[in-house]
Amino acid sequence: MKHLVTGFIAAAILATGAHAQQNIVVGHALSPSSHYGVGAQAFIDTLTELSGGTFTGEQAPAGQLGGERDMIEGLQIGSLDLVVTSTGPLGNFVPEVFALDLPFLFRDYDHARATLDGEIGQELLAKIGENNLVGLAWSENGFRHVTNSQRAVRTPEDLAGLKLRTMENKVHMTAFSGMGASPTPMAFPELFTALQQGVVDGQENPVTVITASKFWEVQKHVSLTGHVYSPAVVLASPVLFDGLSDEQKGWFMEASKASAAATRAEVNRLEEAGVALLRENGMEVITDIDKAPFAALAEASYSVYTDQYGTEMVDRIKAVK
Ligand code: EAX
Numbered sequence: 145m146k147h148l149v150t151g152f153i154a155a156a157i158l159a160t161g162a163h164a165q166q167n168i169v170v171g172h173a174l175s176p177s178s179h180y181g182v183g184a185q186a187f188i189d190t191l192t193e194l195s196g197g198t199f200t201g202e203q204a205p206a207g208q209l210g211g212e213r214d215m216i217e218g219l220q221i222g223s224l225d226l227v228v229t230s231t232g233p234l235g236n237f238v239p240e241v242f243a244l245d246l247p248f249l250f251r252d253y254d255h256a257r258a259t260l261d262g263e264i265g266q267e268l269l270a271k272i273g274e275n276n277l278v279g280l281a282w283s284e285n286g287f288r289h290v291t292n293s294q295r296a297v298r299t300p301e302d303l304a305g306l307k308l309r310t311m312e313n314k315v316h317m318t319a320f321s322g323m324g325a326s327p328t329p330m331a332f333p334e335l336f337t338a339l340q341q342g343v344v345d346g347q348e349n350p351v352t353v354i355t356a357s358k359f360w361e362v363q364k365h366v367s368l369t370g371h372v373y374s375p376a377v378v379l380a381s382p383v384l385f386d387g388l389s390d391e392q393k394g395w396f397m398e399a400s401k402a403s404a405a406a407t408r409a410e411v412n413r414l415e416e417a418g419v420a421l422l423r424e425n426g427m428e429v430i431t432d433i434d435k436a437p438f439a440a441l442a443e444a445s446y447s448v449y450t451d452q453y454g455t456e457m458v459d460r461i462k463a464v465k
Contacts (some may be wrong), residue, residue: 166200167200168225168226169203169204169226170225171204171205171209171228172184172204172205173211173212174356175205175206176206178205178410179285179352179407179414180356181203182407183376184228186399186402187228187399187402188200188202188203188399190403191396194398195392195395199392199395201226207331207332209224211334212229213232213233213331216229219380219381219382220276221383222381225381226379227379228283228376228379228407230285230311230374230375230376231245231313231376231377232245233313236312238271238277241268243453243461245313245315246445247315247372247438247443247445248371248435248442248443249462250287250373256284256373257408258464259464260282260375262464264457264464265282269377272377277379277381278379278382279377280396280400282375282376282378283378283403284407285349285376286373286414286415287373287374288349288371288373288374289368289369290303290308290366290367290371291346291354291367292364293339293346296365298367299434299437300438304325305326306346307326307328307343307344308326308328308344308345308347309327309329309335309338309344309346315448318445319371319442319445320348322443323442325346328343328344336357336359336362339359346363348369348371351419354366354422355421360422364426365427365428365430366427366428366429368430370433371435
């Protein structure tokens with residue numbers, strides 16, 4: 145009898161617990177004022193509002209909880225609730241997502257956003273859901289450009305021999321080998337120091353990340369190669385998400401959409417203002433890049449994806465208006 149009573153009390157406490165406030169930790173690689181920080185905060189604010197304060201949240205910015213690969217693993221085991229991440233390491237978990245990392249595939253921001261907001265984006269979020277992760281919404285990092293400490297890069301010949309940090313992504317690594325650089329995969333939290341100490345000569349990231357990370361302190365030249373579009377995605381832990389009610393899941397979905405919208409707005413702003421900021425901080429910005437020779441050399445990387453899945457998805461993405 146005593147055990148039974150204790151059991152009832154424990155159940156009552158648990159039931160109350162379900163209605164108690166729950167704090168959601170949102171991890172990301174960049175500063176709180178970055179496009180990811182703005183998006184993480186929009187998620188937290190929207191979720192708090194929709195839930196009437198049942199949920200609160202806080203950012204774990206700047207790779208405090210590890211690199212993007214570590215954070216994705218954290219979601220899978222439930223040590224982390226939510227992450228805003230690039231797709232950099234995601235293909236290692238969900239190989240279908242490599243389709244989005246192919247170089248010179250997206251024509252411009254409108255093309256990329258239309259693809260991710262449409263049928264293809266929904267299909268890939270569902271694939272993410274089959275791999276012990278929850279894909280809530282496509283957000284954005286931006287078109288990536290090459291920076292380095294050695295010389296002005298205008299042609300693939302200028303990349304020859306440059307030690308270039310890439311994300312831990314075999315599509316990107318193959319593309320940069322093809323274009324003549326020596327790709328060195330590395331987690332983002334290690335990058336600034338690696339550039340500072342000359343472990344690598346250069347790296348590639350969108351204007352958003354170059355400005356948020358003040359890479360002008362360690363890099364002299366930036367070439368607006370726009371060689372690949374870098375999606376971001378709002379991911380949740382299935383350990384958390386599967387335990388939510390349908391109403392709560394709806395709030396998480398809404399909050400993720402608000403997060404992506406806020407991040408995209410910040411990307412738009414920085415695409416306008418960011419290049420001037422790079423110049424103001426002493427970088428040489430090379431804008432007159434002929435992309436065709438880079439694209440021709442990067443094309444070998446398509447086989448990383450198409451050898452496994454064929455060309456159908458690539459054709460479908462190209463056909464999105
Ligand atoms: O997601 O690792 C990278 O270069 C990413 O672009 C950056 O951390 C933002």
